[in-house]
Amino acid sequence: MRLSSLLTSTARWGRAGFALGALALLAGCDYNFWRMDGHQSTITVAGPVARSQLEVFYVTCWVTLVIFILVGGVLAYATLKFRAKTEAEEKAIPPEQGHGNPLIELGLIGASVLALVIIAIPTLKGIWYTYDVPEDRKADTYEITATGYQWWFKFEYPSEQIAGSGALTTGNELVIPAGRPVRVNVRAIDVIHSFWVPKLAGKVDMIPNRGNFLWLQADEPGYFWGQCAEYCGDSHAVMRFRVIALSPKDFADWVAQQTSPARNVTPKPGETAKAQFASLRTFKQNESGITDKYDVAPLEAWKAKQFPEKGENAALIAQGKALFVSKTCASCHEVRGHGAAGISGPNLTHIGARSMLAAGLIENNAEQLQRWIHDPGAVKPGNKMAKGYLDNNIKLTPENEVALVAYLQSLK
Ligand code: HEC
Ligand SMILES: [Cu+2]
Structure with a gap:
């Protein structure tokens, strides 16, 4: 086949492929895709550490884009200019090879060094900045210890000590004060x-x-998605967590609530456990138990969970x-104040006030809670x-499940 006819047919297929690809993208992706504002986006950032990392990403992208355009341009130019134009040229013996041009070679080495320096300056600045809280913000730093377990997270608050039981401990939802640097000491119990938290900081x-x-x-106050980012076994992909950033006042209220023992709901004399068996149901194996469509902002939904459920049945x-x-x-499981002190699972003292269950996998509502305790595996x-x-x-x-669900939901 003649080279030129091959070229035109390739171009035709290339154009068709591109149009098909673009159509597929347009059809399959919504507005969020174009804004790049998914829950775990590193492009829409919400804090200085992630912002600094994003800047390094952009610098690298621009430098490599310039290199791509230059190299691609030269390649296209050479391909067109030096291509065989006649059948005779095509059959001809290739021209003699030279030793190259020392000036161009030195120039290319210099340009590569320059490109690396342009990338290195913001990279080093970013490494130093993101390594630890800047000196002038140290005094304002809030400290947390986060421990990874297969397949959930424990969060401890060393500055919130509870008499007789040590530091405040929660699971899977890390609540932090907005506008303050938070230093997270990370540990692991079993594997790496x-x-x-993509919108707040890179992984460690x-x-x-x-x-x-x-x-x-x-x-700002907000609700952020976190994820274990190191392969750690069966349920690694669903080892998630949430970060909830609150205003200073809301944070103080939250700490006061969390450091108090679990809520005690005592039945009035004569009250009976007329179980709400309406909530009994069978569960489909692959039900996702998670929604991306919020009627209210996730942070507001989370705040609403801090209050006792309506229609509690004390008995x-x-x-x-x-x-x-x-x-x-x-x-x-530990439920502080209720005589439960297990440590191999998440602390459930205030489980009713969390928005998610099983390390951010399913929503914390009566149905999903029952589904979880019915068959966690x-x-x-x-x-x-x-x-x-x-x-x-x-x-x-089923009666046990409904009673346990009512109990867990009462733990605010
Ligand atoms: C062998 C220890 C063990 C026993 C027994 C156990 N759990 Fe768990 N539980 C765990 C572990 C570990 C997790 C975390 C699982 C995960 O997300 O990977 C968990 C998670 C949970 C959660 C979700 C917590 C969160 O932060 O999302 C609830 C609720 C719960 N268990 C309730 C119960 C109830 C009710 C029972 C008794 C019927 C029970 N558990 C028995 C170990 C246990
Ligand atoms: Cu993990």
């Missing part, structure tokens, strides 16, 4: 995990027996509280609670 590995740290800051809750101990849930493959169910031979009747 990685702490990553959580390594067993080795202290690591990072800092981040949320400029049912009391039943659930007793079941929590008799069904051995208490051997893995079906919701999150391989998780340690499912193994606990087998080892301890935990069997729950």
